[in-house]
Amino acid sequence: MRKICKCWLVGMMLLLFLMTGLSFPQSEEQVIFWVPVKDVPDLGMVDWGLASFVKRALREAEDAGAQAVILEIDTSGGWVDAMLFIKDAIISSSCPTVAFINHRAWSAGAFIALACETIVFAPDATMGAAEPRSGTPEEIDKPDPKTVSAIRAQIEALAEARGRDPLVFASMVDRNVEIDGLVKKGELLTLRASQALEYGAGDLIAANREELLSKLGLEGTVRELSPSWSENLARLVTNPVVVPILLTLALVGILMEILTPGFGVPGIVGLVSFSLFFGGRYLAGLAGWEPLIFFLAGATLLIVELFLPGFGIAGISGMGALALSIYLVLRETSILFWQEAVYQLFFYVALMGGVFLVLLAFLPQSPVWQRLGLKKEITGKVYQIEEKSSEPSVVGKAGIAKSMLRPVGIVEIEGKRWDAITEGEFISPGTKVRVEGVRGNTIVVKSEEGG
The missing domain is CATH 1.20.120 (Four Helix Bundle (Hemerythrin (Met), subunit A))
Known part of the structure; x- marks a missing residue:
């Protein structure tokens, strides 16, 4: 019996080993990650929600051993800080990265495209106009020279790291850069697809996804990613x-x-x-x-x-x-x-x-304000003055604040509780008050303490 059990155990172990061994020769599936970097109606442009999405996509691509990550770019720009975050994430990625500019890569989009190893243009695509603008009052019409200098240094360093002409990309940021036959001083450079290839700012022109994959020699399953609900929520609530x-x-x-x-x-x-x-x-x-x-x-x-x-x-x-x-x-x-x-x-x-x-x-006089404000439960009956009867006998009488008046609350006069309001004064519970007048169905009171 023991021999039978031993043989059975050895047989099962051998079977498991063989089954495991059969799976070793199987080749891993080649995966190409497709990541949209686009302006979304009602959600904004390049923002922190998009930055979080791109970082997650790059991390998933690395975990999957992706053959390449293609960022389909179509944006007019966005937040500088989110742009720099995306740029750093692309640079630090171990996966080959490709920017496919589908329509436009302006402002922050130009930075994101330049961060990729390969830049592919759609026939009607453009890239450039990356002058930084801040939300501060001085920079609404005229950018700060210090900011321009910092961003220019960033884009020049990035161009050098990717083996492209720094001056071409500097002219997208700084109006003081002039390149003969391309951009005049006082203007910002925006490149068409053919110009980008001529000046080394692009590598290929492809009309669609299939042509792009063919020209790059990429074969495999294309996995298109999309932002999660949390990333979309982040895009919405971080929208300027x-x-x-x-x-x-x-x-x-x-x-x-x-x-x-x-x-x-x-x-x-x-x-x-x-x-x-x-x-x-x-x-x-x-x-x-x-x-x-x-x-x-x-x-x-x-x-x-x-x-x-x-x-x-x-x-x-x-x-x-x-x-x-x-x-x-x-x-x-x-x-x-x-x-x-x-x-x-x-x-x-x-x-x-x-x-x-x-x-x-203004709001203390509003009936809506009074209904919103007087939700606190107070024991005992609360008296109100009828609008048709001004109750002149109440005016001038003294009472005690029974709740905090900020400026609406409850006061007690001769053993009865009344809706009351002050002229903007805050009155603490227990403070002596005097009725100054009547306003609608509420009495107007004033503190008798402190003058």
């Missing part, structure tokens, strides 16, 4: 148009929540907007822990402020922590232009101050 909207909604929502008791719709809108602002960058792997730590600290301090009388240290510290977290995120996604992050931060601080004044001046 979407970012101000998210931050505006976040700041307005937080301010409205501070000015009203309890927690309601404005607070939810603010937190969701902040979450999208930070979350998109984390999904793309673009933000460190520091902004998140300051954001959570700021949000915690603001929540504490909601339950403490007055707008004091907790509220101010919370707003400061939120501002710092916003700056750190803007700074991390603007590695070249730190001034741009400062300008954007100042803009949002000014916007926040303006919104704060508007809310204090």
Whole structure:
């Protein structure tokens, strides 16, 4: 019996060995990765979501031992910092890289194409116009010479590394470069396909994918990649148009929540907007822990402020922590232009101050504001003044603030609770107040303490 078991075990091991050995001669499938680097409607141009996608595609190509990675480029440009991130990822890739310029590789697109080992043009494709522009006020009409110098040095070094003429690519960035018969001083160079081949800025012209693969001698399965949902979300929420909207909604929502008791719709809108602002960058792997730590600290301090009388240290510290977290995120996604992050931060601080004044001046009278603000449950009956009866006997009477008035809240007069509003003054619970007048169905009160 033991001999039979031993023979059975030996036989099974031999069978497994033979089965494993049979698979050794099988050749690995040749794979060509096709990566679109394109402007997407509503999602933006070259941005951090695209940068995350390209880096992932290059990593997957390396893991798969790809025969080549072909980047199909069709873009008008985008963020400088995202462009440099993509350029570095391409340069450091161990896979052969090919840029197929299908229509245009302008601005950041020219950098990305130059980073590839081989550049192929579609017959109608163009490449160039890579002068850097920042979002700072001074550079809207005229670029900063220091920025131009830095980007020119980058593109010249990249051209040298790829064995191409640095002067040709420098003329795409710097208007002061002149090349006889190609570009005049004061102009930026943009090359057509035939010009690119003539001046060594391109290698081949191919009308479509099949012709490109044939001319490059590539045979194998083409695996076309596409951005994941998280990368598309990152592209959307890091879009230069979407970012101000998210931050505006976040700041307005937080301010409205501070000015009203309890927690309601404005607070939810603010937190969701902040979450999208930070979350998109984390999904793309673009933000460190520091902004998140300051954001959570700021949000915690603001929540504490909601339950403490007055707008004091907790509220101010919370707003400061939120501002710092916003700056750190803007700074991390603007590695070249730190001034741009400062300008954007100042803009949002000014916007926040303006919104704060508007809310204090106009929204307290709005019925919608009062419905949003008075969501906090208060025991006991709350009296309201009927619009048709002004209740003149209430005017001039003294009472006690039963909730925080920011500037809407609840006061108690002669044992009855009333909806109340101040003229922008914050009043803590327990403060003595006096009725100054009637506004619609709400009484207007003023603190009797502190003068």
